[in-house]
Amino acid sequence: MSPDFYFALTLFVRMAVTAAFLIAATVTAERAGPLIGGLVATLPISAGPIYIFLAIDHGAHFVGQSALGSMITNAFNIAFAVVYCLLAQKRSLVVSLVGAFALWAVLTWIVNQVHPGLWGAIAINVVALAGGLWLVSSLRHVQFPRMRTYWYDYVLRATMVAVLVGIVVTLSHHIGATASGNLAVFPIVLTSIIIILHPRVGGPATAAVMSNAVVGLGGFAVAMLVLHLVADALGSVWSLLLTLAISVGFNLLIFYAQRRMKTA
Template sequence: MPPELHFILLLVLRMAIAAAFVVSASIITERSGPVIGALVATLPISAGPSYVFLALDHDAAFIAQGALSSLPVNAATIILGLTYVVLAQRHSLLVSCGAAVGVWIVLASIIRMFDWTLTAGLAVNLVAFGICIPLLARYRHVKMPLVTRRWYDIPFRASLVATLVAIVVSTSGWVGPRVSGVIALYPIVFTSMMVILHPRIGGPPTAAVLANSAWGLLGFGMAIAVLHVGALNFGSAIGLSLALATCITWNLTLWWNGRRKRMASA
């Protein structure tokens, strides 16, 4: 088989696997409400497949370095969320989503310019989440209207994630781990939620889903740090496994804590 055809077929297979993953997660999110949906949305739905496929093409040092660049990008994502949540209370999808994505691109462009250490990345996350989580708290509790899924919703999300995987995998060899780590963490799930839900149920309910995602996103940042340390010391496979376990454990803890509080108040 010619090398070019082998690369194309392998790339298509990877895109299909990523798309199948996001379709499954999307169905769970839509059927579980804003709180559980937010926790599912902060699992590594798009970044996970991107990093798995990067690990198949590159060594553990590449993955560890990429994770260092991804860590401060996670802080940019929570700022994207805050920007959208505030603007969505009164403005259209175009204004709210456009401004949020614009803020993320500016911050990611700045992040790309620096060589990050684990300490610096964690510090940026602590500052960003320390500011954003209290500001997002007032927007979390909104009555959610019934969402009717349309035929193109899940294919749209799947195509976005598949495209992201294709970009990360096909460009990683010449852009290097720093840029790959930035691209891998583009908030595809958040963006697709804005685009799909805002016109249908309005800005405030859509914003509530993103506002509820703040604590889950904090755990995702911890998972990125675990990925860096794990890949650096034990290899990519163990690093990725530990990062996924961190995300799942953190989100299950959040879910259990919320359930316990609801039962106590009842």
């Protein structure tokens, strides 16, 4: 088997596996309501498999450095979700999504000129999370109507995330760890959920999902911080397992805290 054919085959398998995982997770999110939907959307649905592939191809040190890039981009994803939520209250899908991506792109460009280190990444996430929670706190509790999912919805999300996996895995050999980490958490899952939900349930209901996603992105930032700090010491397997446990555990705590507040 030629090296090029082997690379193409393994890349296809990686893209297919990640796409299948994304479909299962996002279907669950859409059928479980805004709180669970937002929290599931911020689990490492697409980033998790990408990091596994980066670990296989490059090792633990590369993964740890990539996590710093992902942590920085996570703050921009919070801003992305917040801007969408605010615009979606009265604006169309196109206007809301374009506005969210415009801010995401501007923030990415600005920070890429500065190259913040670890403390800069932490500060950006703290500011984004604090401001984001304040801005969307009143938007999380909107009644979410029942909706029907169509076959082409699955094709859309599978294609979007598969392309992202292919780009990151292929370019990781050329663009380095930090840029690979930036791309690994491109808001592909949030975008696919918005594109599918907004035309069917409306902007405010979709914004309720994204508002809860802002909370979950705080946990994802913590998970990426831990991955950056422990990857070299623990190795790829244990550091990635710990990162997954932190992300899932944080979202479970948020879920049970929200449930207790409702029943109190």
